[in-house]
Amino acid sequence: MFESKRITGKSMNDRHAIIDIGSNSVRVVVYGGPPRAPAVLLNEKVTAKLGKAMGETGELSDKAMKSALSALGRYAALLKLMGVTDVETVATAAARDASNGPEFLAAVEALGLSPRLLSGEEEATASAHGVMAAFPGAKGVVADLGGGSLELTEIDGKTARHGITMPFGTLRLEAFRAAGAQKFAARVRKALHAADWSEGAGLPMYLVGGSWRALARYAMAKLDWPLDDPHGWELDTETAIRIFREVTAARIKGGDVPRISASRLASLPDAAALLCVLAEEIKPASLVFSAWGLREGLLYGRMSPTVQAQDPMLAGVTAFAETLDVSAASGTMVADWTAGVCATDAPAKQRLRLAATLLALAAQRIEPNLRMEQAMDWALRKRWIGIGDRERAILAMTAIANAGRTAIPDEYLRLASATELREAVTWGLATRLCRRFSGCLAQPLAHSTLSFDKGKLTLAVEGPARPLYTEGVEKDLRQLATWLEAEPAAKLADAIAAG
Structure with missing residues (x-):
């Protein structure tokens, strides 16, 4: 057994x-x-x-x-x-x-x-735990659409409560909608009222289930969105209702939505009709699509409090980098050395910069002609848990700058602000300078510092690391200084004679 x-x-x-x-x-x-x-x-x-x-x-x-x-x-x-x-x-x-x-x-x-x-409440709670695991600190409503039922649960960042189940699974929706749009909407509203459901207004609604994600893919294609993974994608409610109302009466063809099965395509109008009614009644601020739900929630519920408290994004990135022989210690060491130009007090930004550093170092372990594109693909398309499209764009921009390029792709500006992307360029150029100077080795980093003060970018190198400062390193220092609109300076101590 x-x-x-x-x-x-x-x-x-x-x-x-x-x-x-x-x-x-x-x-x-x-x-x-x-x-x-x-x-x-x-x-x-x-x-x-x-x-x-x-x-x-x-x-x-x-x-x-x-x-x-x-x-x-x-x-x-x-x-x-x-x-x-x-x-x-x-x-x-x-x-x-x-x-x-x-x-x-x-x-x-x-x-x-x-x-x-599982009882209906247990099913709702498990799905909510899956969302809480994927989006630490999430607050709002979880709506899990399965084949036989729809579960709604309120989450407040730490706990899940008021889980209800209603008979609006995808296998039943077609029959319910046959009576007409008005009667269908009235049926859903009546069920919400009977369950005494009034939570979620002005907060995100997290959508769990394959039919919801299929709708997300449709909306992403409709909006020509730069990314194609619906996990973590957030869409404002007004835009969502406008797009999904079109779907309720549409005959969706296979070529209209990439990577969607025929059975899923057939159920899109029904799922769209249900989502429009829920959005109009609950009035969430936005819709967030989640690939994590019941199964991941069951795992999360079995984790010790210590494991639950870990950062899922850093846990995932660290484990991935280690498969390419880049340790968490190496990433932390490089991130600490570059802090002189990349320092931030925001914990969320600190964790993202460490992740960006780890991916940049991991990229150096693969073939040179694949590095930048592969690192960008990791950032944008690998399913990291605990971040959204904005953070993905920042990770990808760091990877581009780590390759020495500073031009910001137009599509990234749809995902993150110009200020955030420019900061990511700084992270990437600083990481590039660090690895090119030190080889990411502890001893040269211990005998050097990088600082930025009063318009001057200074690399100070003590004797043992002096031979590592070459024309190539000087070029990288100058590129970073130009990006920061600063004056580059190198303070080089004499090398200690051998023997």
């Missing part, structure tokens, strides 16, 4: 699996790497549509159960072959509401799994 365990963060080699038996799909995900920013090692799903016939029969169909059990048998076998023993299996709305749900769960247990049937 498999079992779930407490996640303490003692080993980055620990692997944890979540099997999610949903109303639409049955999925297994195996996580590894840093506990606070787990990497996906295996992600498989089968669209069994357990909840498809629920509205008509109240039962799980034999066909759907056979499909789900076949997938679950495969998952159990794969996990055994992988040596993964920490497995948590949960079932949600379809198994919860079906009259033959207990019979189905008994068949799941016979496969060697230990399914736990």
Whole structure:
């Protein structure tokens, strides 16, 4: 039998699996790497549509159960072959509401799994924990749209409360909308009123679920957005309603939205109609799309308080850099040395600068002709947890400047301010100067300082590091000074004679 365990963060080699038996799909995900920013090692799903016939029969169909059990048998076998023993299996709305749900769960247990049937409130809370894990300090409402139900939960930065579940899953929306737009909207409003839901006005609404993310991809394409990953993307409510109202009556074609399955495309109008009603009733300030939800929330709930308190972005970037032989200590050492021109008192900016430094150093471990483009791709497209598009643009701009280029791409100005991007150029040029001068070695950094005061940028080098100051280093010092509109200066002590 498999079992779930407490996640303490003692080993980055620990692997944890979540099997999610949903109303639409049955999925297994195996996580590894840093506990606070787990990497996906295996992600498989089968669209069994357990909840498809629920509205008509109240039962799980034999066909759907056979499909789900076949997938679950495969998952159990794969996990055994992988040596993964920490497995948590949960079932949600379809198994919860079906009259033959207990019979189905008994068949799941016979496969060697230990399914736990989540209540609607437990499902809502788990999804909210996933959002809290992905967006530390998040406040607002979490809306998790699954195949069989919609969960709403209020989060206040530290806790999740008032979780409710309503029967507005994607498999049911088409039938509900058949009565007409006005009756559909009235039905949703009535359900919110019956649940005594009044939270979320003026705060972000965090959207969890594949149908929401498909809508985000549609909106990103419509707005010609520079990035294509919806995780962390924030859209103001007014613009969202305008775009999604168009979707409610549209016939979306495959070429209209990249990387969306045919089944997902077919459900877009229904999901858009539901989201428009929710946005109009709850009146959130913005919509934030999250790839983390129930499964990551289950993991987060099992983490020790110490692991939960870690910064997920830094945990992820640090673990990634270490795969390219760049240690956290090296990144911190370089960030400390460049602080003379990059210093900031804002903790959020300090963590971002350290991450940018680590990625810049990691880029030096790959082929020269790929470095800048690869580092930009890491910054913009790798799914870092705990940052949004603004921070991604800053990381990418640092990578560009680390390659010696200072021109700011126009599309980056849609993601971050010119001031922030110019600051990122400073970070990149300072990192470039540091690594070119010292090789990122402790001894030369200990015998040198970089300072910026009264319009003068000064590199002071003590004797042991004196031979490292060359024409190439002087060129980098001059480039950074020009960028800062400063006068470059080098204070060079005599080298200590050998022997």
